[in-house]
Amino acid sequence: MTAYIIRRLLIMPIILIGVTILIFAMLQVLGPVERSALYVRDVPKNERQVEAIIRRYGLDRPFYIQYWNWLVGTVDGETGERVGGVLRGDLGFSRSGREPVIDVLIRRLPATLELAIWSMIPVIGFGVWLGVKSALNHNKLFDQVARVFAIIGWSLPTFVFALLLLLVFYAKLNWFQPGQLSTEFAQEVIKPGFTQYTRMMTVDSLLNLRFDIFLDSLRHLIMPVLTLMVIQVALLLKVTRSAMLEEMRQDYVTTARAKGLPEKMVVNRHIRRNALIPVLTVAGLTLAGLMSGVVITETVFDYPGIGSWAAAAALSLDVLSMLGYALFTAVLLVVANLIVDVMYAVLDPRVRLS
């Protein structure tokens, strides 16, 4: 197992380097003149200025030199100081936000994390519960219904579902609103009396003992969480169900039954415990699904996280913001996958011993 984990740890930097190369290669789709526009805050006035920028940032040099400059930064010819460099945390300047990309990312991240955490809990809970129950009721009514639900959930376009939620619960009933907080509370949380510890509204409001704000932020979270849940629950249900069915066919289950163990014990102690191992991998994938889902969900619900920022950046061709977002999510997923793989190795004796 140790060898396996070490191997994974050694591969991770290679993947991360590959990710940065891929991101940088995508940027090469744009020509040097268009790319020069990414480095300036105002529109260059004439061609000579554009050429100066191209030369200054080496935008006409070979791919690998540009990549290196982008990664570690370049030395400015005039002032002699080192500028840029993704590895130094400089992701460039966001054109639409008019501030450094890294600052926008850090400011908007807590809201998305909050959304993702609140979604993860019901997704894993419901998904696993439904999957286990429909496997135990294999081919009975519950299983059939759950299966049809899974296929529909899987085919449901996120944005249509999100808009339907808005139609019913906002436009018609006005129970829940889009956004992160109601207007009156949104003004209150930026006042000095309210300390923003984590910038996650549900956590901060509790720490400030403001239960009214807590309830308000929960009310705003319900619709986006529901939207993110549908597809992910369907996915987790499918995987849990087939993992359970797979384990139920194994010899050790027959042995356990033959020994006269009560059915409850067979399910709880033997089947479910083993079936949940592959489910763990999918729970890791759920994070990837959520990070994909937040782009659409946050956009529809006007939620101030990194997903809606990425969608807006893509629309206004704010390339550096887009690449910053891509880099962030990719690194997040690579690390999450590593953690899942290691946990898998620790939990599954077949991997552990080989």
Next chain:
Amino acid sequence: MTAATDPVSLGAAEIDGGELREQTRLEKAIGPEWARLLKGIVTNPLSVTGIVLVFLFALIALFAPVLAPPVNDNADPMQIPRDGFRAEPQPPMSEWRRNTPQTVPWWYQNIWPRQEEWVHLFGTTSGQYDIWYGTIWGTRTAFFASFVVTVAATIIGVLIGALAGFYGGWVDEGLMRVVEIFVAFPFITGALILASLLTPLFGRSIWPATIALIIFGWTGYARQLRGDILATKERDYVLAARASGAKDSHLMLQHVIPNAMFPTMVRISLELGAVVLSFAALSFLGIGLPEGYADWGQVVSFARSWILSLDQHWYIIVFPGVALLLYGLGWNLIGDALRDILDPKLRGKKA
């Protein structure tokens, strides 16, 4: 097929429930595996529903000019005709005042005999794009996007997966790292960014989103085929063929690929449904397509300016949204049934 290539078939008879029986005519014509597949698909109510749905959409795409006549012969049929430019959407069955198509379809006159005027059957979006037209012609966009993306992604994925699985060693190692790099991006994120970068290059058209979905869509096929090939390679009949001096290319084409093909088919039909959702999501966000292009995601996106009064403007979401759901559902139902039929672990059991 000879007995050596397919362990299931034993000459003219097949083992079924421990008894030898004659092959049916169907099995003789297309082989036992395909016969089982065909039989399974037409007897499962879920997959039949799926086939009917896809078939209906194919008919709609085919007869789009009859169902929703273009304004005139010179207009680009994929561009939704607009009745003026007013912002306020109009409800279904409202009058079509400007830019009316020259012909009123015969089926419409037959249903409403007294009505000679062509109306907005599904209403209009803001900017007065006809929703009926967008929904009908959007079927063509859906078929185009899902087929082009799936075919291209399958070809790339199968090639890479086959190379990795068959040659193993450093080829496998290298290719699988490439796959992992692509998988590191959440699917929509990668496609979203690439599509928006490609838009200045191709202009606003169907291509940026299509190409972006291909480039981030092939990894699943590659991983799956590689796994299947690794499993097949160790089978006795492949080892036997290798021992008798068969060439690599022969082994690959004759033995390994045909056996690994069925799981890929399941994936293809599931992907046909998934791709159309991703494509619609991108065009919903406003990436790639020109404004007013007949596409379901595009039509739905017009609802975003009417969030406060969505209950009055429900028709902007519901009609194209249902089309999108049913199209995806059709392919997913087929794919789901295929998987159950082809899953060797469930074989021989009543599903």
